[in-house]
Amino acid sequence: MAVEIRLLGAGDAAVFDRVADEVFDNPVDPAHTAAFLGDPRNHLWVARDDGVVIGFASALSYVHPDKPWTLWVNEVSVAPSHRRRGIGKELMAALLAHARTLGYAEAWLATEGDNTAARALYRAAGGRESPDIVMAEFTLAP
16 A cells, blocks of 8 residues: 555544654644644644554744745654655655645755754755754743
């Protein structure tokens, strides 16, 4: 059976009843899932193999007073059992094509400098690395 790639919407929370190990960093939370899928500014594409989520790409739409709508790619993940099969590239292609249908002219993301697999995926998807971007993280919880 072929891997299915599809965009989820507000009524699709049950898709996460079956998720392969190591797709998400943490267990999927039903309340967070409902909030994410219920907001039209959030976009979540999943890859499923025989009904099991084996990968995803998530993104957020945002607008700023001096910039047009843009897509921020939050995270891309594929289960270790399904890596190196082009699934990440398919997810990225679906996500970027979706952004184009929304009329967005730009999408962006950030990743760790030593994450060679992610960097190769993003280059393969047509991304250009920027040498002058620095990411800062802020811990807000005690």
